Amino acid sequence: MKRSLVLPFIIVTLLAGVLFAEGEQKERETADLKQAFISGALVAKGEGAAPTQADLTYSQKRILALRSAKVVALREAAEIINGVRVSGETKVANAAAESDTIRTAVRGIIRGGQVIKETYDPVSGTGVVFVSIPLNGLAGQLVPQMGSILPATNPEYSPRGDAILAGTYDGLIVDSRDLPLKPALINRVITKDGELIYDPSALPQNVLVERGPAGYTNDIEKARAILAAWGSKNPLVVRAAGVVRSTDAEVAPVDARLIFGSNQDNKYLQAAKVVFVIK
Numbered sequence: 188m189k190r191s192l193v194l195p196f197i198i199v200t201l202l203a204g205v206l207f208a209e210g211e212q213k214e215r216e217t218a219d220l221k222q223a224f225i226s227g228a229l230v231a232k233g234e235g236a237a238p239t240q241a242d243l244t245y246s247q248k249r250i251l252a253l254r255s256a257k258v259v260a261l262r263e264a265a266e267i268i269n270g271v272r273v274s275g276e277t278k279v280a281n282a283a284a285e286s287d288t289i290r291t292a293v294r295g296i297i298r299g300g301q302v303i304k305e306t307y308d309p310v311s312g313t314g315v316v317f318v319s320i321p322l323n324g325l326a327g328q329l330v331p332q333m334g335s336i337l338p339a340t341n342p343e344y345s346p347r348g349d350a351i352l353a354g355t356y357d358g359l360i361v362d363s364r365d366l367p368l369k370p371a372l373i374n375r376v377i378t379k380d381g382e383l384i385y386d387p388s389a390l391p392q393n394v395l396v397e398r399g400p401a402g403y404t405n406d407i408e409k410a411r412a413i414l415a416a417w418g419s420k421n422p423l424v425v426r427a428a429g430v431v432r433s434t435d436a437e438v439a440p441v442d443a444r445l446i447f448g449s450n451q452d453n454k455y456l457q458a459a460k461v462v463f464v465i466k
Contacts (some may be wrong), residue, residue, distance in 0.1 A: 216230055220272075231261070233257060234259060236312050256314040260316045261318060263318075265420070268320070268325065274434050275432025302318055321450065330373060330400065352444045354445060356455070358414040359446060360424045363464060364465065366429065374435070376433065376446070387463055403463050405464065423446065425438055425446065
């Protein structure tokens with residue numbers, strides 16, 4: 188009888204361990220901005236303690252500790268956001284220093300950070316809070332405000348002389364794993380002449396808020412899965428031929444014509460159905 192109870196106990200214990208590990212992984216601080224772009228959100232962790240006053244009740248200590256931890260988490264989130272690149276030549280911190288509108292937007296984004304987990308240890312009197320800020324929300328608030336901050340816009344791409352190559356593609360995967368492309372709020376796709384094929388700063392705000400300016404992953408099949416979730420069934424996969432200003436992916440002339448031609452019918456660029464595969 189005892190043996191029959193041992194195996195179910197072990198199975199339950201293992202399952203509990205797996206679920207606990209998954210929960211811990213979900214609320215892990217995202218200090219690496221590249222991983223934040225891949226996961227789709229910035230996650231900041233804060234720790235705080237209540238004042239060491241003997242007359243505080245358990246509830247008061249818990250509330251004050253969690254409040255202190257949330258303040259620390261929001262400060263950490265602000266530091267992470269200040270390191271986010273808007274484009275190759277601009278960071279949020281630099282842009283906020285030049286614009287009251289952008290500075291106000293950043294403060295609003297930080298205040299709106301969502302608490303995804305909070306814990307309190309009554310023995311040490313310490314609280315821990317994890318705050319998450321989705322990158323699509325960040326892009327939706329900041330990108331439309333960047334017109335006066337970003338460098339002059341490049342000319343739009345238009346095929347000259349060569350026939351437009353059409354296709355039934357309904358999404359775009361840019362494979363840049365062999366190149367030092369840095370994820371940013373505005374990662375553009377350009378030609379070797381610097382002409383714009385895909386520019387997220389020209390997208391409507393509702394598209395930026397709903398989907399973000401692009402998706403990011405480190406695997407082609409994962410890129411296909413991301414686009415499939417957005418309704419894409421036959422994405423075009425192109426290999427980046429170069430990187431300009433660290434955030435612009437350059438493509439070869441034949442790929443530029445393919446992207447331009449297939450987008451004429453399906454308009455997938457206007458819907459931000461673009462995924463960058465980074466190393």
